[in-house]
Amino acid sequence: MLEARSLSLARQSRQLFSHISFMLRPGQALLLEGRNGAGKTSMLRILAGLARPDEGDVYWQGEKISNSALFRDDLLYLGHQPAVNLELTPFENLRYLSALHGDNPQSIAEILAAVGLAGYEDVPSGNLSAGQQRRVALSRLWLSNSKLWILDEPLTALDVRAVAGLEKRFADHVANGGMLIVTTHQAAILPQQATIQLRLGEIQQEVES
Ligand SMILES: Nc1ncnc2c1ncn2[C@@H]1O[C@H](COP(=O)(O)OP(=O)(O)OP(=O)(O)O)[C@@H](O)[C@H]1O
Numbered sequence: 047m048l049e050a051r052s053l054s055l056a057r058q059s060r061q062l063f064s065h066i067s068f069m070l071r072p073g074q075a076l077l078l079e080g081r082n083g084a085g086k087t088s089m090l091r092i093l094a095g096l097a098r099p100d101e102g103d104v105y106w107q108g109e110k111i112s113n114s115a116l117f118r119d120d121l122l123y124l125g126h127q128p129a130v131n132l133e134l135t136p137f138e139n140l141r142y143l144s145a146l147h148g149d150n151p152q153s154i155a156e157i158l159a160a161v162g163l164a165g166y167e168d169v170p171s172g173n174l175s176a177g178q179q180r181r182v183a184l185s186r187l188w189l190s191n192s193k194l195w196i197l198d199e200p201l202t203a204l205d206v207r208a209v210a211g212l213e214k215r216f217a218d219h220v221a222n223g224g225m226l227i228v229t230t231h232q233a234a235i236l237p238q239q240a241t242i243q244l245r246l247g248e249i250q251q252e253v254e255s
Pocket residue numbers: 057058062080081082083084085086087088089
């Protein structure tokens with residue numbers, strides 16, 4: 047279980063969020079919503095242990111994530127920019143990631159086909175379109191057995207077909223007891239019954255100095 051306890055963060059004299067608490071259990075998804083600049087990426091980075099809040103803490107299986115070796119193994123974080131080595135082909139990118147993630151029942155060719163990159167396996171990733179590069183990055187979701195996925199705007203640049211593939215992947219992950227935290231403006235792709243919503247930025251005040 048992931049638990050956020052009383053998270054607060056100010057940036058550039060603005061209180062982005064104050065005393066946000068929630069629990070995310072196995073088989074649940076969290077949809078993080080809010081307008082541009084509301085603090086969604088900042089919140090995701092805190093939940094992933096990449097940044098510290100001004101107040102509060104995040105716990106994984108009852109332990110602070112900063113102290114939890116388990117958390118690093120259980121987490122898959124995909125940030126705003128697709129983390130793809132542009133000098134490597136999709137096949138080479140996946141071979142590298144596959145070595146990091148360990149055993150996988152699916153072959154690299156199968157995963158590339160699943161994300162719609164059949165026929166592009168050997169093209170340098172720098173020569174792929176933005177949506178194709180995003181597909182390479184998202185193929186980690188097929189490689190990984192991580193329990194918790196934290197994804198920042200994963201649908202950027204994806205076409206309808208790729209979005210449908212991701213929707214199915216999300217549903218399978220959650221149905222298998224995985225957890226998912228995602229920012230997206232397309233809420234409909236999350237499994238509705240299993241999704242809780244958190245909206246940031248409704249009230250933002252100037253921080254008193
Ligand atoms: N490292 C930083 N230093 C200073 N200000 C920052 C930093 N990171 C974010 N901010 C500010 O915090 C606010 C929230 O940024 P954040 O990226 O979390 O918003 P967001 O909700 O993800 O926005 P978007 O929908 O546009 O991606 C913005 O005003 C941004 O300028």
